[in-house]
Amino acid sequence: MRGWGCGSRCWGRCGSPAATAPRTAAIAALIHLRPGRTADALCRAMDPANPWSTRTLHTRLSELRSAIGLHTDGQPLLPRPKTGAGYVFHPAVTSDWTQFQTLARQGLAAGPNAGIKDLEAAMALVRGKPFDGRTPPWADPVIQDMLSRITDTAHTLARWQTDSTRPDLDAARHTVHKGLEVEETSEVLYRDLLSIEWAAGNDAAIRRTLARIQQMARTYDITLEDTTEDTITLVLSGKPAPSETNTVPV
Template identity: 40%
Template sequence: MVGKQMRNAVISRTPSWLGKNTDGQAYLPRVQDTTDSRYRLSTAVTCDWSQFQKLARAGLTRYDEDADLALRRALALVRGRPFTGIAPQRYAWAEPTIQEMVSAIVDTAHELSERCREAGDISGALWAARRGLLAAEESEVLHRQVFLAHHAAGDIDALREAAARLTRINEELMGGVDMETETAELLRNLLPRPVGRVC
């Protein structure tokens, strides 16, 4: 429970944190400047997470060019892992929300990557998977999409490089984790087997 004194201190600082629009109107108007004496953010304040959710919903419920464009526009909003660069102790309350955001980004990236690959758009498939990896570099479901796209393009060198990148990421996670069985199996199927020496 937040005490009244703490609440008032935060509310008094928030307008300066948020600033003003080009007309000089505060993004969080003073309560005495509102019609109902309630704190309310200006309608000009938007959130890229809300935009992402709206675009992803529109794209995931249909299968057409407009739906794919909505998914692409959603993923274009992804710049990295949510809440990166903030003091973790200050935003510990946000951890469940962060996990929800990361899951939604991964699901959206996976869906668009798969759609693109199935349509023969390899560069689109790679772009979608890589946008998702910005938020969850450890997501093997997205790494598998990268592997499949490189294989579909016939770029074995890029496939090997992508597999090595995942290995490095896994080695850095919690002192090292094994590759998922499905990922290892996929790589065994996609990478050419070394040619044995003839005696």
């Protein structure tokens, strides 16, 4: 996920404020995604094998404060915590991950007739793998949660775009490809892609997708789910796609 911001301030990829050193960016991501940690906890989380020194932490926090500055109300965007308290950003500091979750919740609650725009806006915030494909020691559960939510949102949006009264297969295809850029082992997204290309009557794209699935399975030593195998059999059956693709296994 990219983008943090406060008002007009825009930060780069989640965990990478623009023009900020990687370690400074990493501590910023930790404070934002796991607020309330004390200085000692931050030092340990950043490198469990060789915890940061207090001096190193304060240097990075000083760099971070210089990078993000003050809020329009004059308050620091990263206040110094009171004795014994943990580090928390000013409420004005947001991230595209927070925005993604808000938009996804709104879209899902609105349903397929009214929720597509919110889900499309959520997926527009997804640009590459969380943390640029790197996993800080503390971030594995955060990344897994991001991957799960992005995959679920992409799957739902693609189905809605495909099954609407005015199907948009191009939009659905784009949604699935974006999801697969983030989670290349997601079988539900491959099934969605097969269903989309079957509905489009695009035999060449079906073959390419099958080759991609097989390569993924070999690379990660994965045994495909029965539902995926069923979908493959169905799209290769020579039968025409149903008018409503929600009859295809997902």
